Amino acid sequence: MMHALPHFEVALAPPDLRPWLAGDGEIPGFVTRAATAPGPHLLLLSLMHGNEIAGAIVLDRMLRDGFVPARGRVTLGFANLDAFSAFDPARPTQSRFVEEDLNRVWDPAVLAGRGNSVELRRARQILPVVLAADVVLDLHSMLWPSEPLVLAGLVSRGIGLARRMGGPGLIVADAGHASGKRLIDHPRFSEPGTATALLVEAGQHWRTETVAMMQRGVAGLLGALGMGPQLAEEPPARCAEVTETVVAETATFSFVRPWRGGEVVARARTVLALDGEREVRTPYDECLLVMPSLRPAPGHTAVRLARFVV
Numbered sequence: 001m002m003h004a005l006p007h008f009e010v011a012l013a014p015p016d017l018r019p020w021l022a023g024d025g026e027i028p029g030f031v032t033r034a035a036t037a038p039g040p041h042l043l044l045l046s047l048m049h050g051n052e053i054a055g056a057i058v059l060d061r062m063l064r065d066g067f068v069p070a071r072g073r074v075t076l077g078f079a080n081l082d083a084f085s086a087f088d089p090a091r092p093t094q095s096r097f098v099e100e101d102l103n104r105v106w107d108p109a110v111l112a113g114r115g116n117s118v119e120l121r122r123a124r125q126i127l128p129v130v131l132a133a134d135v136v137l138d139l140h141s142m143l144w145p146s147e148p149l150v151l152a153g154l155v156s157r158g159i160g161l162a163r164r165m166g167g168p169g170l171i172v173a174d175a176g177h178a179s180g181k182r183l184i185d186h187p188r189f190s191e192p193g194t195a196t197a198l199l200v201e202a203g204q205h206w207r208t209e210t211v212a213m214m215q216r217g218v219a220g221l222l223g224a225l226g227m228g229p230q231l232a233e234e235p236p237a238r239c240a241e242v243t244e245t246v247v248a249e250t251a252t253f254s255f256v257r258p259w260r261g262g263e264v265v266a267r268a269r270t271v272l273a274l275d276g277e278r279e280v281r282t283p284y285d286e287c288l289l290v291m292p293s294l295r296p297a298p299g300h301t302a303v304r305l306a307r308f309v310v
Contacts, residue, residue: 005295008143010089010206014053015060017078027125029078031063039072040225043133044218046076048103048140048183050083050095054202054210055139058218069227075129082118092206093143103138104180108187131188135161136197137221138183139214141205144294146261148213150237151199153184159239161196164224166234167216168200170262172290173309174242177301201291240288240306248296250276259292259303273302 023030044062046055059076067074078084080102086095099117111124130136148168152158154175162171176185182199184190189197200217203210222228255273265272265287272289273280283305290304 005093008092008206010092011208012053012057012206012211014084014087014089015057017056017060017081017084020060020063020076020078021081027077027129029081030075030126030129031077032073032075033063033068034073035069035071035227037071039069039227040134041072041132042069042074042221042225042227043129043136044074044076045079045136045138045183047079047081047084048138049101050080050085050097051087051092052096052139052141052205053084053087054141054205054207054214056084057211058139058214061215062218069222072225072227074222074227075133077126077129079126080119080122082122089206101180103182104177106183106186107181110180130183130186134195135221135225136183136189136195137218138197138199139218140199140201141203141207141210141214142201142261142291143205144261144292145204146201146291148203148210149201149262149290150217151182151184151201153190153197154241155190155196157194157196158184158189158198161221161224162198163237163239165198165217166220166224166231166237168202168213169235169237171237171239172242172288172304172306173239174245174290174304174306178245178247179300238308239310240290240308242290242304242306244283244305246273246280246302246305248275248298248300248302249278251298252276253296253298253302255292255294255302258294259289261289261291263289265289275302 102119149170184197202213288306292303296302
């Protein structure tokens with residue numbers, strides 16, 4: 001049987017988003033700030049999951065501080081407002097979504113299909129600004145302890161922009177999840193073209209240091225795009241490519257110890273987990289563990305295994 005989730009401390013207060021709920025255009029919860037000088041259109045997106053409030057805190061602060069880019073325009077968006085409205089610090093894991101994961105519905109066939117969940121309706125509402133943006137930064141946090149990272153998809157332009165952004169210091173190239181396409185997997189960003197989308201996993205949910213990492217990532221991207229001040233140069237980021245996604249097959253999936261995301265397992269064939277009678281082992285030396293989910297449900301991603309690349 002699945003073990004119950006442990007208690008997670010909530011050190012952040014959810015932001016008051018009432019000034020931004022109406023938006024300033026056709027999409028509730030989306031506000032655009034434009035410079036007089038021409039430049040790219042950047043979409044900063046928070047609350048893809050309603051309980052990941054750190055990104056909403058960052059964007060709320062930017063709007064309250066009167067942010068305007070140095071060139072181009074920036075749209076600041078609060079995505080799953082219905083799920084966010086149910087956020088309860090006493091039960092912080094319960095408001096990730098209302099009916100389905102908003103970050104698994106970005107396949108054009110799904111968006112154009114007959115589904116009618118709360119999240120699909122919201123994705124269709126958001127889609128026009130997604131398709132209009134030159135760059136998207138999707139702000140996320142993580143349930144389980146992990147080093148911050150940038151998910152860049154598999155296209156070289158995403159990896160290149162993540163390197164220029166300067167932080168977090170770990171870039172992971174991956175193809176996503178079997179359970180559905182993320183926003184960064186939408187063909188606008190995953191197929192040949194010029195539009196680029198990155199997903200920042202800035203640290204563990206509900207921690208002040210996660211907010212600080214998100215602020216650093218947003219500032220670094222604005223600097224890289226010439227839309228804000230250039231930040232001090234950071235050490236070169238490490239880049240890894242996911243070679244295997246481990247999906248839990250049984251309800252008894254259990255890691256042999258509570259691995260931390262970003263750990264590097266030195267030896268091939270090291271046992272990581274037991275899934276029923278199946279042993280999950282590292283496929284090679286120096287195997288990077290990407291975002292282990294210590295309580296995975298059957299059919300869901302338990303961990304991604306990655307190899308460092310130059």
